[in-house]
Amino acid sequence: MATYSLELKLNTKKASDCWYLENYFREVAKISNTVRRFAMRRIERLKRDKNYRDLLAQYIKLIKQDKEKEKETVGKELSVVVWSYGLTKFYLQKSALDLRKNLRYVHSTVYQKICDQVWKGVEKVLYADGKRMHFKKWDDFLSFEGKSNTTGIIYQDGKVYINCTPKRPNGGIILSVKLPNNKNNDHWNYETRCLCDPTKYCRIVRKKFSSGWCYYVQLIQEGIPPQKHVRGTGRIGIDIGTSTVATVSETACHLDVLGDSMETKEKEIRRLQRKMDRSRRATNPQNYKEDGRVKKEKKRWAYSHHYQKMRDQLKTMRRKRTASLKQWQEIYANRLLEEGDEVYVEDMSFKALKKRKKKTEKKENGRYKSKKRFGKSIGNHAPAQFLTIVKQKLDQTGGKYHEVNTRKFKASQYDHVTDTYTRKKLTKRHHWADRDWVQRDLYSAFLLMNSNKSLEHADRDLCLLHYPSFKILHDQCIEEIIASDKHIPASFGFHRAA
Incomplete structure (x- = not known):
C-alpha cells in the first residue's frame, strides 16, 4: 500500500x-x-x-571472479561468524x-x-x-x-x-x-x-x-495524497548538476539554480558563524596559537551564554534554510510534472562527487592544487533530494522515472546532427548543433528526453523530429533569463550585455 x-x-x-x-x-x-x-x-x-578477515577476503575475491556458487557458500559461513x-x-x-x-x-x-x-x-x-x-x-x-x-x-x-x-x-x-x-x-x-x-x-x-x-x-x-496540481503527459529530460538543473519537455525549457533564493540565507549564516568564532576565541585564548590556528593537544572549551544563544540561532537559521530549499524544490517539481509524466535523468552518484580527490597535484608555481570538489555545492543545493522528490511524486501519480546509463549515454558528448561523439572540457558551456548555438545543459536535457528504449543512447530520429520546436523553446528560455533580474551563474555559459 x-x-x-x-x-x-x-x-x-x-x-x-x-x-x-x-x-x-x-x-x-x-x-x-x-x-x-x-x-x-x-x-x-x-x-x-582472523577467521572473519580470511572469509571476507575470500568473499571479495570470489565477487571479482564472478563465481556465484562458491560465493554463496562463503557468504553463509560469513553470516554464521557475524551471528556468533x-x-x-x-x-x-x-x-x-x-x-x-x-x-x-x-x-x-x-x-x-x-x-x-x-x-x-x-x-x-x-x-x-x-x-x-x-x-x-x-x-x-x-x-x-x-x-x-x-x-x-x-x-x-x-x-x-x-x-x-x-x-x-x-x-x-x-x-x-x-x-x-x-x-x-x-x-x-x-x-x-x-x-x-x-x-x-x-x-x-x-x-x-x-x-x-x-x-x-x-x-x-x-493511500495516495490528494492532488493539488494537474499532471501533464509526455517526456521530460532533466540534466541535473551539483547546483543547477536544466529541464526540457515538449512544451517548455527551464534552466535554473537549485534554490536560487537561498543565497541571502547562506550569507546570513556565514556572518553569524564569523561572529561565533570571534566569541569562541575571546573566551578560549589558551586554545589558539599566536598565528590564530587551533592547538592540536587535548583542550577544554568554555562557551559564554551569548555564544550559546548564537548557537541556537544558527540551528534555527539552518533549519529554516533547509525547509525553504525543500519547499522550493517541491514547487519546482510540481511545475515540472505539469508538463509531462515520464522523466529521463542520468544515473549520478552525488556521494562520489562530494568526496575529495585522492591524487595530489601541483600547479606550475609549485603550490599544491586543492583537493576539494563539489561537497559544499551539493550540501547547499541538495540535487539528490530534488530527484527523490520528483521520483516520489511520479510514483504517487503513476508516472515513470527512468535513469539512463551515464557512461554509455554520454549526453554531453553526442551530436544528433552528425551522429558523432566529441569530448568537451567542463569549462565549455555551449554546443554547436550544425550552425546553431545551444546551451550545453539544455541540449543534454533534450537528448535525455529523446532517449531510446535501452536507455543507453539518444534516439536520433526522435532528436531530428523534435529539434526545431526545442530550438524555439530554448531561445525563449535564454531570452527570459537575460531579461530577468536574477543572477546568471558562469556555469550557464552566457551573460547580459553590458
Whole structure:
C-alpha cells in the first residue's frame, strides 16, 4: 500500500507537556547510544577475528571472479561468524532491554524502532560502504516513532495519545493538533482530506526555534495524497548538476539554480558563524596559537551564554534554510510534472562527487592544487533530494522515472546532427548543433528526453523530429533569463550585455 506523511503542529502550551516530551527524547537518546555502544564493541571484536578477515577476503575475491556458487557458500559461513558475535536485529533489541525496564517513558514499540534504526547503521558497516558507527548528541535526536496506530503513539479525532489510549487516557499525555483557522483555506481543505485516510503509525518530531523546541506529529497515511496540481503527459529530460538543473519537455525549457533564493540565507549564516568564532576565541585564548590556528593537544572549551544563544540561532537559521530549499524544490517539481509524466535523468552518484580527490597535484608555481570538489555545492543545493522528490511524486501519480546509463549515454558528448561523439572540457558551456548555438545543459536535457528504449543512447530520429520546436523553446528560455533580474551563474555559459 502506498503511503505519505502529513505533518501537523502539536499544541504544547502546558509546561508539563513540553517537560514530558523533553524527557521522552532524553530516554530515546540514552537507549539509542547504549545500543550503538553494544554494536560498536561487537563490530570491533568481529574485525579482530582472523577467521572473519580470511572469509571476507575470500568473499571479495570470489565477487571479482564472478563465481556465484562458491560465493554463496562463503557468504553463509560469513553470516554464521557475524551471528556468533550477536550482530543481529534480535540481539540488538535484547542488548538494552534491562535499561528500558528502568526507564519511564519509552514504549516497547518505540524501543523496537530505535533498535531497527541502529541496525541499519550496522548493516552499512558490515555489508555496504559504511566505515564506522558514531554516537549522536542529544540535540541530534529529532524524532521517534511507533509501529502502529493502536499502541504507544496513537492519533484519533484530532488528538495524539502518547503512552495512553482514548479508552484509558491516564498514564501519559494527550496533545491536540493545530489546523488552520480559516476553513476556506487550501491548507485546511488539503489536511482534512488527508485525515480521511487511515493512519498506519505516528512520528513525533521536534524542531529548534530561537524560542526553544516546537513539537509536531507526522501521520503516516495509507493511500495516495490528494492532488493539488494537474499532471501533464509526455517526456521530460532533466540534466541535473551539483547546483543547477536544466529541464526540457515538449512544451517548455527551464534552466535554473537549485534554490536560487537561498543565497541571502547562506550569507546570513556565514556572518553569524564569523561572529561565533570571534566569541569562541575571546573566551578560549589558551586554545589558539599566536598565528590564530587551533592547538592540536587535548583542550577544554568554555562557551559564554551569548555564544550559546548564537548557537541556537544558527540551528534555527539552518533549519529554516533547509525547509525553504525543500519547499522550493517541491514547487519546482510540481511545475515540472505539469508538463509531462515520464522523466529521463542520468544515473549520478552525488556521494562520489562530494568526496575529495585522492591524487595530489601541483600547479606550475609549485603550490599544491586543492583537493576539494563539489561537497559544499551539493550540501547547499541538495540535487539528490530534488530527484527523490520528483521520483516520489511520479510514483504517487503513476508516472515513470527512468535513469539512463551515464557512461554509455554520454549526453554531453553526442551530436544528433552528425551522429558523432566529441569530448568537451567542463569549462565549455555551449554546443554547436550544425550552425546553431545551444546551451550545453539544455541540449543534454533534450537528448535525455529523446532517449531510446535501452536507455543507453539518444534516439536520433526522435532528436531530428523534435529539434526545431526545442530550438524555439530554448531561445525563449535564454531570452527570459537575460531579461530577468536574477543572477546568471558562469556555469550557464552566457551573460547580459553590458
